[in-house]
Amino acid sequence: MDEKILNKLAVEAGNVLERVEMIKSIEQRKKLEQELTLAEETQRTLLPQTFPKVQNLNLHAFSKPTRYVGGDFYDFVELETGELAGVLADVSGKGISASLLSSMLLGCLQMQLRANVPVNESLNRLNRFLCEKSSSSRFVTMFLFTLDSKGSGQYISAGHNPTYLFHAASGDIEEIVSNNMIVGAFPSINYEAARLQLNKGDVLLAYSDGLTEAENPQGEMLGEERVKAIIRAEAPAGSTNLERKLLEGIHNFTMGRSQTDDITIVIVERV
Structure with missing residues (x-):
């Protein structure tokens, strides 16, 4: 040829x-x-398809992974005592590996709480389990709490970013900072719960750091101060309004820029 x-x-x-x-x-x-x-x-x-009905408490939650699946999770469980147990957790990493670990941990924690194991012991067991089953580079930050119909309860913040408590009487925002180690780092850790109190009109907001780290087209982060400004302005009108305005605030700030991290929010209002 x-x-x-x-x-x-x-x-x-x-x-x-x-x-x-x-x-x-x-x-x-x-x-x-x-x-x-x-x-x-x-x-x-x-994740919860419906939320427990606990007298005098309004519950809201929102979760959006970076793409398809993510490492954040939340849950609400009504205990045999009538109290509410709630959790928001952020597994290190992103994507499929983080989602597999978060799903496993959510199932383990659900089993403990539904068996009425105290929150601190539930976290002790979860921590030992994670230390045994996962590599040292895998850990979880978590805000775990209980509340009764009078707004009284306790919380454990395991290496988690600040949770905000809006006090209706004064208009002030209390920052509930981490009071325990991250989950999955050291098997011998014993977690201890601290007192939590929501008075009438108070609103609790727990979130994963994907919220404050959401970026606009210029690469600027939403940040804690903008989130607190939304809480001050919108929480007095109730938790439903706060959730709506917070999601609007994220949308307006990011202007369509793709997420860089999972975003999860839990809101509890004492009514």
């Missing part, structure tokens, strides 16, 4: 092979996206 013909055939063969590989790549990507969508649905079903 003529050399030009051979060269042309070689180029055409190369193009065909490239198209075949592209089709394979597209099909594989579609299959992966389908599997990720299924994983997202599965992870979402592990």
